[in-house]
Amino acid sequence: MRIIIRENAEELSKIAAQQIIDGYTPGMRLGVATGSTPLGLYKALREAHAAGDFSMAGSSAWALDEYVGIPADHPERYFNVLHTELVKDGGVGLFEADLHTPDGGAEDPKVAAKEYDAAIAPGVDIQILGLGRNGHIGFNEPGGGLASRTHVDVLTASTREANARFFDNDMDRVPTFCVTQGLGTIMSAKKIVLLAFGTDKAEAVEQLIEGAVSQLWPATVLQHHVDVTVYIDEAAASRL
Numbered sequence: 001m002r003i004i005i006r007e008n009a010e011e012l013s014k015i016a017a018q019q020i021i022d023g024y025t026p027g028m029r030l031g032v033a034t035g036s037t038p039l040g041l042y043k044a045l046r047e048a049h050a051a052g053d054f055s056m057a058g059s060s061a062w063a064l065d066e067y068v069g070i071p072a073d074h075p076e077r078y079f080n081v082l083h084t085e086l087v088k089d090g091g092v093g094l095f096e097a098d099l100h101t102p103d104g105g106a107e108d109p110k111v112a113a114k115e116y117d118a119a120i121a122p123g124v125d126i127q128i129l130g131l132g133r134n135g136h137i138g139f140n141e142p143g144g145g146l147a148s149r150t151h152v153d154v155l156t157a158s159t160r161e162a163n164a165r166f167f168d169n170d171m172d173r174v175p176t177f178c179v180t181q182g183l184g185t186i187m188s189a190k191k192i193v194l195l196a197f198g199t200d201k202a203e204a205v206e207q208l209i210e211g212a213v214s215q216l217w218p219a220t221v222l223q224h225h226v227d228v229t230v231y232i233d234e235a236a237a238s239r240l
């Protein structure tokens, strides 16, 4: 595990974006995370695209997860979030047809999860990850299997509360179920780039880097991956 610590998130987002640009190959499959953490990285990729230095035209992006039962036009549907970040107004040059998310609106989300897992096997080329305060990656909450594949899961109360800000702080509107890549699916990525910023993430970062591999802190499974780079600001690194 390579660990890169810098004072602030902006600088780290730029360095991480450069890693993606340097590792880019045409036709690449890029695994993309949602949440606020990777937004600076996506902005840096869009800027590189606008400057003519980078384009994902002909390549594909694959989301980690999606809410189940969220209206198709809801701005927080992860497909729509990622469309805004990567496709809209030129984005990173990615075509809309090449942006993939699990189908949270499917009649049977379990079937959709299996199909999605099969589509990304044997693993994306680079997977971008954020980190939940409780050590979750994707929506793999503490206590789940370390080798799980893409599956339907229930969101914990704390994750629903953390995400309520995106749903007018109305808990009734926050989805209860999701489809998420499993930890085994995430582990099959060839390279992993994880970002974590702020003191809220310090305990999860400590566990990720120094803790024992455990279902209690799902991200610790990444200690078994051969190619992980972790970008953390000084606040997130404060417990190391």
Ligand code: GLP
Residues within 6 Å of the ligand: 033, 034, 035, 036, 037, 038, 064, 065, 129, 130, 131, 132, 133, 137, 138, 139, 159, 163
């Ligand atoms: C969400 C997402 C994760 C994300 C995490 C942290 O629940 N499913 O993919 O990494 O929470 O979010 P944030 O980056 O906003 O702190």
